[in-house]
Amino acid sequence: xxxxxxxxxxxxxxxxxxxxxxxxxxxxxxxxxxxxxxxxxxxxxxxxxxxxxxxxxxxxxxxxxxxxxxx
Numbered sequence: 178x179x180x181x182x183x184x185x186x187x188x189x190x191x192x193x194x195x196x197x198x199x200x201x202x203x204x205x206x207x208x209x210x211x212x213x214x215x216x217x218x219x220x221x222x223x224x225x226x227x228x229x230x231x232x233x234x235x236x237x238x239x240x241x242x243x244x245x246x247x248x
Contacts, residue, residue: 179195179196179198179199180199182195183195183196193226196218196222197216197231197232200216200219200235201235204239212235212239213239216235216236216239217232217236219232
């Protein structure tokens with residue numbers, strides 16, 4: 178569903194929120210590399226959005242815990 182929003186939506190708020198929630202979903206699925214990649218994409222595309230700072234913190238924490246690798 179998040180990918181559908183990203184492909185079709187133009188509202189910045191919905192796109193950023195979908196990107197963030199998709200990354201969180203990857204974490205729950207233990208797809209850590211994909212989560213980090215999704216968070217990095219968010220921070221690159223929307224550096225000025227408040228969720229960018231949160232995404233940067235999530236990246237740092239995931240890399241601390243998992244070393245950037247899937248289990």
